[in-house]
Amino acid sequence: MRAEAVRETLAHLIRGEVRLNEPLARHTTLHVGGPADLYIQPSDRAEVILVVRYLIEHDIPWMPLGQGSDLLVSDAGLRCAVVRSGKALRSLQISGGPDHTLIVHAGAGLALPVLAQELKRRGGGGMTFAAGIPGSVGGGIFMNAGAHGGEMKDCVVQVTAVDRYGSIQHYASNELAFAYRHSRFHEDPGFILEAVFQVPQVDPQALAKEMDAHLAYRRATQPLALPSAGSTFRNPPGEKAGRLIEAVGLKGYRIGDAQFSTLHANFIVNLGHATAAQVLALMACAQRRVFEQFGIHLEPELRVLGEP
Ligand SMILES: Cc1cc2nc3c(=O)[nH]c(=O)nc-3n(C[C@H](O)[C@H](O)[C@H](O)COP(=O)(O)OP(=O)(O)OC[C@H]3O[C@@H](n4cnc5c(N)ncnc54)[C@H](O)[C@@H]3O)c2cc1C
Incomplete structure (x- = not known):
């Protein structure tokens, strides 16, 4: 992608932010992820539409970004334009x-x-x-x-x-x-x-x-004080991914700064400086052990993006 040229053009067209090589760790709740070639935060709805149409017309790969609370972005980052909804919408x-x-x-x-x-x-x-x-x-x-x-x-x-x-x-x-x-x-x-x-x-x-009951249940059962991306795997039919991960002995298991939470085994938490490679290694480990022991394939719920 001609990222610099695209950045210059878009910066003239919109009042919002257009940045090159923006680290996505800043925009994901897991605080993991390498840079996006382009990061665009339009300032209003008209600018969102303008930016998306511009990217489509110029054949530039793009993806929408919300709060980044369901994403595992690779350490190498994303070779595309990331367009954030955020304050524009x-x-x-x-x-x-x-x-x-x-x-x-x-x-x-x-x-x-x-x-x-x-x-x-x-x-x-x-x-x-x-x-x-x-x-x-x-x-x-x-x-x-x-x-x-x-x-x-x-x-x-x-x-x-x-x-x-x-x-x-x-x-x-x-x-x-x-x-x-x-x-x-x-x-x-x-x-x-x-x-x-x-x-x-x-x-x-x-x-x-x-609502209070729902929030109290979360506080008691989820590691809300640490960065995470919520549930790592989808619940297989009739099963709970967290129960399976716990059953194969991985609750609390850690690779580098990535850890299956001691509170909720289906949450991977970032203890400080976790990398996407460490999170992916934990996920692969759980998939292998759960398949060996239960014959069940755990499918990721979080969106895994980018080349490892
Ligand atoms: C502590 C914690 C608890 C969680 N609990 C739950 C839970 O109980 N239930 C649950 O379902 N999830 C849960 N999640 C996961 C997550 O919050 C949800 O999946 C949420 O809906 C993701 O929204 P987002 O804006 O963060 O999306 P992002 O993570 O930014 O993006 C997720 C996907 O949505 C796409 N997307 C985002 N915005 C747009 C848009 N405007 N147009 C088109 N595509 C878009 C992105 O391209 C990406 O593919 C939890 C996460 C955390 C960290």
């Missing part, structure tokens, strides 16, 4: 809907916990599960994020995205191919701009109690 509008519901328009860069807290304030149910998921609305849609029996797909009505050809598309819920930690965007890349949710209006006190 943090809009939120909540209004009354039919049959005691609320209609929510949320920008893709809005943090899920912010959305959940705002809904709690307004008496909007159905999304308390999102209060402890440190991702963005866009990343949550991409992953169909979920917890405590709830998933994004339960409340999504429509998603607006720039598709891979640069056109703006509006996808209805049944066009989003939602499944366990999966959406259509895995096969049909695009940049999610906004989601519309419909949620029931419920008793705010009951809502607050439910």
Whole structure:
């Protein structure tokens, strides 16, 4: 990629940030990852669309970045342009809907916990599960994020995205191919701009109690004080990845500064200066041992990006 030339052109076209060789460790919750050739933080929605269209027209590989809470970026980094939703897409509008519901328009860069807290304030149910998921609305849609029996797909009505050809598309819920930690965007890349949710209006006190219980459960069971990318592996059908990792004796096992958490074996935590190579070595070790002992192949849940 002619990164320097692209940076210069984009820096003239937008008010947002355009950086060369930006370390992605700064933008992932695991604090691991080498540089992206280009890192772009547009300043508003129009700039997101302009940047994505520019990259498509010039045949420059690109990927959207949310909060980086589901990513393992290789130490060599990414040979593409990384476009962050972030502050460009943090809009939120909540209004009354039919049959005691609320209609929510949320920008893709809005943090899920912010959305959940705002809904709690307004008496909007159905999304308390999102209060402890440190991702963005866009990343949550991409992953169909979920917890405590709830998933994004339960409340999504429509998603607006720039598709891979640069056109703006509006996808209805049944066009989003939602499944366990999966959406259509895995096969049909695009940049999610906004989601519309419909949620029931419920008793705010009951809502607050439910959310507090979810957050307390996380604090008790997840290593929230250390950098991580959440669950490392998907739960195999009828099983828990964490239980399998623990059963093969890897809870607390460490390679360099990467460790299977002593609190939750399916979380890999960064004890200080972990590298992607160390995280990948831990993952390979768990996959090998679990397969040998249980005949089950553990599939990564976090997104592994870049050449090792
Ligand atoms: C402590 C902790 C707890 C967690 N708990 C949970 C949990 O309970 N349940 C759960 O499901 N996950 C959980 N996660 C994982 C993670 O928070 C979710 O998967 C989240 O939805 C990822 O959102 P993100 O904005 O960080 O996405 P990123 O990590 O930035 O990106 C993930 C993928 O989404 C794509 N993407 C991001 N934004 C867009 C966009 N605007 N348009 C198109 N594609 C986009 C990226 O290209 C990438 O492929 C947890 C993570 C941590 C660190």
